[in-house]
Amino acid sequence: MCDTSQWLFRRMECPECKSPIDSTALRRNDRQRVEYGLLDCACATYPVVAGVAVLRTDALTQTAAEHVASREFETARSVLLNLPGRVPGRSACGTVLSRLGSAGHPAVRALAAYHRASGRSDEEVGAWRTFEDAATALVGSDDPGFYFDEYLTFRPLEQSFWNLHALLPLFHDAPGPLLDFAGGAGHASDLVARTTGTRTCTVDVNFRTLFLYTRFVNRQQPAVVIGEGADLPFFDDAFGTTLNVDGLHFVPNRFAMSGELERVTAADGLVALLHQHTDDQARISGTALPTAEQTRGFDREAVVVPERDVVEPFVRAVDEGGGSIELHDRRDGADGGDVNVLFGADVDDDTVDIPVERRVHPLLDWAGPVTVNHAYEVTTDGGSLHLERRPLSPVFREEFDRTMAHTDEAYVVSLDDVDARRSLLARGVLTVLPERYVGRPVVGDG
Helix, strand or coil: CEHHHHHHHCCEECCCCCCECECCCCECCCCCECCEEEEECCCCEEEEECCEEEECCCHHHHHHHHHHHCCCHHHHHHHHHCCCCCCCCCHHHHHHHHHCCCCCHHHHHHHHHHHHHCCCCHHHHHHCCCHHHHHHHHHCCCCCCCCHHHHHHCHHHCHHHHHHHHCHHHHHCCCCCEEEECCCCCHHHHHHHHHHCCCEEEEECCHHHHHHHHHHHCCCCCEEEECCCCCCCECCCCEEEEEEECCHHHCCCHHHHHHHHHHCEEEEEEEEEEEEECCCCCCCCCCCCCHHHHCCCCCCCEEEEECHHHHHHHHHHHHCCCEEEEEECCHHHCCCCEEEEEECCCCCCCEEEEEECCCCCCCCCCCCEEEECCCEEEEEECCEEEEEECCCCHHHHHHCHHHHHHCCCEEEEECCCHHHHHHHHHHCCEECCCHHHHCCCCCEEC
């Protein structure tokens, strides 16, 4: 969390007592980046650990705050990286810890020490050189049907992320910063921030995925951990845009959270829910929702657009060098697939028109460096790149079926062929993610 994140602290309130957050106790390193520190309010002290603000009230967060106060920074990080469920046999310890939030200090400290000892060492954390290494260690599993680490690593190749690529012009002229709710490892926040210059904040209940974000994706945009089911720790109208990609249907208190998303979004702002599931398949967890359920809990007018109506025109427009995406409200006929729901959009006869042309769409005129998606191996031959798709698990291919229809197994791309690189950037084969994400040199400038 960088020093420029003071814009965010000025918008924050305690999710419990609703008093403003005091950030004066934060400690900055020589680069003016807040790696570790404390945030105070009238009822609690919250830690900033590895650049992530943790606004929860459970025992592990309390223990992490105590270690930060004692300048035991690596210990505080270990406490939060080793939450229950990652290592077999530790969930019982986590349950006891959660019930001892108000217990005596020695009991909490002793159990937390045991909890840490069963987890990952600081040496192992230091050995993670790429996002893929860390994702496999932190969110991977021995279960062959569990692919969350693969999903996070290859995310720019997935159709829900294409939706965000297509809709970038909506966020460019937003009236304020963007909140990426349930942002996972921050892919959405990073894309918006890099391509539009919009300030972003990523919020999630999982410290581990936000740790991946701040370490490998974007060190300049702030990230905040919240408690599951808790109120959002922000003032009213704190953001111009609230974004959720592939997640609100997983939230247990969805209707209450819908009200929270509207509360923190300016009256003239946009709430964008992308890739929300409406079929009978519950992906990873959560419950798929019928289209009518997507808009319940919101007071703002909405446009409901089937995902295919966004992805297909976007790819076609990029290949043709320009065009537009007309998003028509089809809430009555959208069940049985994934939808995008835009609340408070500038709607004309239930239609939103998104231009896909140079000087308007940031990816079509992208002049910055790009890297090759993790899903492709890359070799160089003179002035050309040879890209070959890595083996993908069957469940991954099923989830990414639309991607598989629009990307090839192999490509040969000239470094000087701007149009070809633009096409692969729109498809997620190339990405604006930084070198430290993929652990390989950047492809070059656009």
